[in-house]
Amino acid sequence: MAISTHRTFRGPARRRLLAGSASAALLAWSAPVLAQDDTAIAQDGVVESEAIVVTGSRIRRDPSAESAPRTVVEEGVVEDRGFTSAAEALNQLTANTPQLNQADNSGESSGSGQQFPNLFGLGTGRTLTLVNGRRMVTTSSGLGDAQVDANIIPLGLLDRVEVVQGGGAAVYGSDAIAGVVNYVLKDEFEGIELDGQTGISSRGDYHTYSLRGTAGTNFADGRGNVAVDLGYAKSPILQFGDRPLSALGRLTVTNPLDTGPNDGIPSVRELLNAAFWPFNANGVLFNTPAPFTTSLVQADGVPLQFAPDGSLQAFDPGNDVGIPFASGGDGFSYTDLVGLRTGVERITGNLIARYDISDTVTVRAEGLYARTEGDEIPQGQSRSILNFGTYAGPVQFNIANPFLSDEARATLSAAKPGFAQGAPIFLSKYFFDLTPSNTQTNKAETYRGVLGVEGDFSAGWRDFYWSVSGSYARVDGAQRRWDVDNAKYANAIDAVTSGGDIVCAINADDDPSNDDPACAPINPFGNGNVSAAAQQYVSVRAGLDYTNEQVDLLATLGGDLFELPGGTAQFSLAYEHRDESVDFIPLEANRLGLFGGGTMEQAQSGGYNTDEISGELLIPIVDYGMGVPLIEMLELSAAGRYVDNSIAGKEEVWDLGLRWRPVDGVTLRASRSRNFRAPTLTQLFAPTSVTLDSAGRDPCDADRINNGPNPDVRYANCLALFEANPGFGVDADGANAGDSAAERLAGFQSPTENFSRADITTGGNPDLRNEVSDTLTYGIVVQPAFIPGLTISADRIEIDLEDGLSPFTTADFAAACYDNVDPDPAVCDAFTRLASPDGLSPGGTILTGTTTTFNAGIVKYRGEVYAIDYSFAPGDGAYGRFHVGANATHNTLATTSVTGETFVRTDGTIQRPEWQGRFNLDWADGPVRVSYQAFYLDDAKAAPDATIENNPNPFIDSNLTHSISAQLDAGAMTFRFGVDNFTDEEPSYPQISYGDILGRRFWVGAKIRM
Secondary structure, three states, X not given: OOEOOOOOOOHHHHHHHHHHHHHHHHOOOOOOOEEOOOOEEOOOOOEEOOOEOOOOOOOOEOOOOOOOOEEEEEHHHHHHOOOOOHHHHHOOOOOEOOOOOEOOOOOOOOOOOOOOOOEOOOOHHHEEEEEOOEEOOOOOOOOOOOOOOHHHOOOOOEEEXXXXXXXXXXXXXXXXXXXXXXXEEOOOOEEEEEEEEEEEEOOOOOOEEEEEEEEEEEEOOOOEEEEEEEEEXXXXXXXXXXXXXXXXXXXXXXXXXXXXXXXXXXOEEEEOOEEEOOOEOOOEEEOOOOOXXXXXXXXXOEEEEEOOOOOEEEOOOOEEOOOOEEEOOOXXXXXXXXXXXXXXXXXXXXXXXXXEOOOOEEEEEEEEEEEEEEEEOOOOEEEOHXXXXXXXXXXXXXXXXXXXXXXXXXXXXXXXXXXXXXXXXXXXXXXXXXXXXXXXXXXXXXXXXXXXXXXXXXXXXXXEXXXXXXXXXXXXXXXXXXXXXXXXXXXXXXXEEEOOEEEEHHHOOOOHHHOOOOOOOXXXXXXXOOOHHHHHHHEEEEEEEEEEEEEEEEEEEEEEEEEEOOEEEEEEEEEEEEEEEEEEEEOHHHHHOOXXXXXXXXXXXXXXXXXXXXXXXXXXXXXXXXXXXXXXXXXXXXXXXXXXXXXXXXXXXXXXXXXXXXXXXXXXXXXXXEEEEOOOHHHHHOOOEEEXXXXXXXXXXXXXXXXXXXXXXXXXXXXXXXXXXXXXOOOOOOOOOOOOHHHHHHOOOOHHHOOOOEEEEEOOOOOOOOEEEEEEEEEEXXXXXXXXXXXXXXXXXXXXXXXXXXXXXXXXXXXXXXXXXXXXXXXXOOOEEOOOOXXXXXXXXXXXXXXXXXXXXEXXXXXXXXXXXXEEOHHHHOXXXXXXXXXXXXXXXXXXXXXXXXXXXXXXXXXXXXXXXXXXXXXXXXXXXXXXXXXXXXXXXXXXXXXXXXOOOOEEOOEEEEEEEEEEEEOOEEEEEEEEOOOOOOOOOOOOOOOOOOOOEEEEEEEEEO
């Protein structure tokens, strides 16, 4: 039988006993708990709590004695709900914005397969992740934030997940702005557990599997313990067509019925069964390289396309609503553009060991290995008429192409007489068969080892505790996909007949210097006709290898200071040294620019080290029994941290806390803190590349000169620019060179807004500095003595962030430059303009630009978190034991500015609905447990600026899903089963991610204990 053992010891062993007692009391009735404040309630209703180290402080204290709100997800919740990853446990928190690895309707892919905590929607990089109170290495590929994938956490040894909402940087350092997530692993484990689970949707798809084995044993007469956990889990790729709502193929297009901005008629309308009519997987035929239906090759007035086998057949462009979309028809379905859900496969291994050298000194060790792989379907190989003149343009062929059948030649010659004399026809298609696979894989292998010593000692009446630990962690990641070598594709698509065989034209001409014996010709007609040899010839492996490394040394000392009337003042000191490094190595094809637009990516590496000193004080002013009116308890806390980062520089952050109990059962709490986030290695050292692209919106363009947050400032800055540069605003033909600056500005139209004519440099920014936030939390905890087992809490969270690490595009730099009275020179230097017309573009057109990370963002968040936790046993347990739990987040303000000037409010939108709530009802009686859960999303705006004038569905309905599960404890075996979303509730139309797109799902599992 698997058990946890505890013995009577001083020092570390005693702390384990106290921690175990608190957890046991929390789960006294063996039902899952998701509590806002994890105070232990004894059978008689008396509050029991022991001093342990809990997330949010390194001082050993009562687990309920927190000045900032803390939520705990217990192991029982994970088991009862049938969760197969720690990410699912995190998604139980309404303050967390789930990362679902799911596409929306934007055409973007479904993600890498990694899942990160994101408290209050402030960004995954602003929530710090810990394992047993220690920082984890970044697992992501580094195109932005420092993030830790929740998939790597082993469930077999997971005891609970503790989440501090709001701040934490003074205690733990960088990234703890929105809060801290701490995965607490079991202190020790004895026995063997084997666990397996499988699931399937009510539509017969989305098969999921998980297997886990956990084993542990005591040794040396109980002074030591070692435990190992191995786990495997898998979930599949899901397509848009696999679910009714996403299969609608919905998008919006221009509404011809719209008459103006105040007519109550949306400027766009819904298009269902949307398709890209100018191309498909078989190949659509055009007489000229222009995406107009009048350009389609037609036979007797009927447009033509190839059939899958390469013959010709009629083509229905559908209900054309403009370039490039149609409703219905034979065009490329919008639902086939990307995958809906990323498939994830993961293997985890974890080892935990401890040995009591003496009653007061313990050695601990941890080892973690995780291998995760996410398979997604990104946008693939489109060679369409929409991209004429580029590497991705249509296939041009003539009557001599040897893959054409005689029947096709005759039909095309009749449809286009010039074809018989060698004139080209343009084939617009999406190749599913040009590469061996159309999926993209993201792999990450994480290694982590921790070795530490901890202990207790006494000096006089004072008790102290200390720890010293070191950890090494490394992530080896790889992104892989198949792409097409532009030069080899050009060779292979040009096929001729030579000696009775179809060969590449370069091998059939009279110049042997051009020959490429490996070249295999491409048959572009139809679908599935590209040979394996041609695939092998044109395909190249594309992607990136990356390595993240972390070395961390941590030493702590804590204990008693002096006696006060309210109790013993306590302290904690900590010193931490951390080295972080990263390497980005693009594959050879990426470095050579063989595919895409020819961008040559560069390898990059970098690192930093940081030395940090922190301290905490806990000062009890008044305690129970002192007889102070309206002050049964009063406690102050303070924390400070000094940071010396070798790149980002020095920073000082702090945290002040207050807890006040005016009457029995009511506690008021508040905290004020200053927190920070250092720039990540990837933000500093991401690989640099230069590509020809559009510059985005230009504030000085005539269409935008009178817009922006400060129109007068924008106009004045742009006018001064044009006055200082006589060539700015002069047309490409130089016709208005004599006009005044105001006249040239009034007529200025920037072509790089819509066309790829600017050299855009993308990469890291080594000049970044820390972003800093101020956080205020205050709230109340009610535990009425007349209702034993009931805890109610409500807390306000206010976060103000400045110097935010923002992803800046050229358009962002331009806006920040011209919308400020005194702009930062570095902002205006991030782009350049054409000095005078070049015959193609007018003077003043943005010539070069930058995409990078920049310190300019401002974030303001306001909201509340609420929780109710109630356990009771009616009839002295005759009807079993019940647990009612509810938690909710109320978002009242969430406003963000990338540039520091233009703000966007997302509270009350589907990104941050005003209310999110989760309700749990659990019942246990003997060996049986039944759990019900409801999850609620409030009605919300579709987007921050959504109105009936710009959106046919500006308001999204609320969404409510229900799930139920049950467990039966049959001694050595426990059986569980459940139905998630048992009413098969779809997401709220038309947002496929506002709710549960997976629908009704059944799962069944079993655990064997030995």
